[in-house]
Amino acid sequence: MSPFQNSELHLPIRPALLAVHAQLLESFTRSGTWWTGAERRAIALEARAASTCGLCAKRKAALSPFSIEGGHSGPGELGAEIVDVIHRIVTDPGRLARSWFDRVMAEGHLTEEQYVELVSVTVLLNALDVFACAIGSSPLALADAQPGSPSRVRPATARIEGAWVPQVPVGADGGDDWTAAYGDREYVPQIGRALSLVPAEVALLNLTSESHYMSIDHVTDPGYSEPDRALDRLQMELVASRVSAVNECFY
Amino acid sequence: MSGSEVDLSAVNDTSIDSGVVYGAELLAFTDAVMARDGEAVAKTRAELGAKLGPEGVVDTAAVITMFNVVDRIADATGIPIDDGFTKDMRYAIGNELGMSHLTPEERANR
Numbered sequence: 001m002s003p004f005q006n007s008e009l010h011l012p013i014r015p016a017l018l019a020v021h022a023q024l025l026e027s028f029t030r031s032g033t034w035w036t037g038a039e040r041r042a043i044a045l046e047a048r049a050a051s052t053c054g055l056c057a058k059r060k061a062a063l064s065p066f067s068i069e070g071g072h073s074g075p076g077e078l079g080a081e082i083v084d085v086i087h088r089i090v091t092d093p094g095r096l097a098r099s100w101f102d103r104v105m106a107e108g109h110l111t112e113e114q115y116v117e118l119v120s121v122t123v124l125l126n127a128l129d130v131f132a133c134a135i136g137s138s139p140l141a142l143a144d145a146q147p148g149s150p151s152r153v154r155p156a157t158a159r160i161e162g163a164w165v166p167q168v169p170v171g172a173d174g175g176d177d178w179t180a181a182y183g184d185r186e187y188v189p190q191i192g193r194a195l196s197l198v199p200a201e202v203a204l205l206n207l208t209s210e211s212h213y214m215s216i217d218h219v220t221d222p223g224y225s226e227p228d229r230a231l232d233r234l235q236m237e238l239v240a241s242r243v244s245a246v247n248e249c250f251y
Numbered sequence: 252m253s254g255s256e257v258d259l260s261a262v263n264d265t266s267i268d269s270g271v272v273y274g275a276e277l278l279a280f281t282d283a284v285m286a287r288d289g290e291a292v293a294k295t296r297a298e299l300g301a302k303l304g305p306e307g308v309v310d311t312a313a314v315i316t317m318f319n320v321v322d323r324i325a326d327a328t329g330i331p332i333d334d335g336f337t338k339d340m341r342y343a344i345g346n347e348l349g350m351s352h353l354t355p356e357e358r359a360n361r
Contacts, residue, residue: 011305017313049334051287068301093326101329116328123323127316134284134312136293164329190330191321205320212317231314234257238271239281239314240321241262246285250332 011135014228023207024124025140031148034114035121040144042077043086043118046126047096048139049074050090051129051182057091063097081109082118083124089122094248101164113197116165120201124208151200153200155181157198168196188239192216213240273302277311284315 026045029038052057053073059065065088071080072087085104088096104110110118129139155177158166168174168181170188181199182188192209195201198229209216213236225233244250261269265278276299283291300308326329 009305011309013309017309045299085311089323093323096326098314098329118296119324119327123320123327126323127320130319131312131316132332133287133289133292134280134296134315135309136289136296162331190333191325194324194328194330205324209317209318212313212320230271230303230310234271234309235273235277236314238262238269238274239277239311240318241317242278243285243297243318244322245262247319247322247326247328 008056009136012082013135014211017131020207020211021128021140024128024204025142027204028121028125031150032117032121033153034111034117034201035083036145036150037079037148040117040121041142041145042075043082043121044142045075046078046083047090047122048084048124048129050087051126053091054086057184060092065092066100074199081107085110085118086122089119090126098164112165116195116197119202120195120198120204124204127208127212155197155199155209163190163194165194166197166211167193168199186241188216189219191219273299273307276302280308280311281315284312 025126027040029037029041029084032040035043050072055068055070058070059068062068072083074083074087076083076084083102088100104115105112132139155168155174157174157177158168159204161167168177169195171178174181177196177199181196181202182192192202192206195205206216209219213219214224214226218226222237223231225236229236231239257270258267261267261271261274261278265275265282269278270359271277280292280295280299283295296308299311303311340358
């Protein structure tokens with residue numbers, strides 16, 4: 001049964017989508033790699049609140065998003081600096097800059113590992129809310145946080161390779177870390193490696209990609225379409241490009 | 252997809268016919284969802300559903316969802332454009348629209 005409250009529309013949501021949505025929802029309340037279940041839940045709720053935050057709306061409209069001061073609207077269970085990171089990722093991602101990231105890291109409220117996991121929770125919660133909006137449903141409710149401690153396992157091979165955050169190197173250089181995250185693949189697009197500092201989040205991203213778009217193995221093959229989809233590849237890419245244009249993102 | 256005649260400028264100007272089947276309905280629904288405008292979402296969802304069926308609506312919602320993930324992860328982690336991606340169709344679209352003008356080094360250090 002669909003957890004989305006859209007019974008009036010009777011939209012046929014594919015079982016694979018429903019399964020991944022349930023997995024994502026559960027992951028937001030479960031202890032992760034660097035955050036507890038309670039902290040992940042707080043990140044998710046803050047990400048949800050960002051889309052209606054007055055300060056974020058003012059910043060989005062401003063010539064420079066860093067010129068407007070104020071407080072964010074939201075649950076505020078996390079430190080103000082962390083809340084600010086979450087809100088900026090949700091509401092104005094196209095204007096995040098290397099200088100901003102360096103400042104966030106220098107402030108010392110987040111480690112690189114925590115930052116990467118926070119990015120994942122933030123964008124995946126936002127994704128569920130976007131889907132709910134699209135099908136005319138209310139956002140999915142989060143369960144209470146589960147007990148447990150973060151595993152705190154960092155891939156030993158992770159290093160800076162061009163992104164702002166460390167990544168597991170491709171192939172042999174990544175050794176067991178690469179195999180654990182990507183199996184016997186010889187190539188993975190940068191977007192598939194962006195979260196590799198926290199492999200558990202790579203797994204969630206891959207599941208999301210397979211069910212909503214396609215496996216990362218096929219992304220760079222413009223002739224490929226998943227067989228069970230109602231859109232052809234050209235239609236999918238038109239929609240994808242429009243989303244990226246609105247988000248002012250090159251991807 | 253080879254042989255398809257599409258007008259990429261439709262991505263930035265929804266008044267232009269993209270040449271993609273039901274492209275206007277796809278873009279209108281996408282814009283409504285991106286604006287989180289409930290009234291517009293309901294209207295454009297119905298219009299899209301009339302063309303592509305309810306399965307088409309769900310799959311369009313799924314693609315919109317996924318690229319809100321992709322864009323934010325790319326922007327928040329500062330990943331560079333990888334070589335393979337330059338062959339991808341969306342890179343070509345972005346390039347035509349002036350969205351992919353940064354080199355990997357510029358992108359990583361912007």
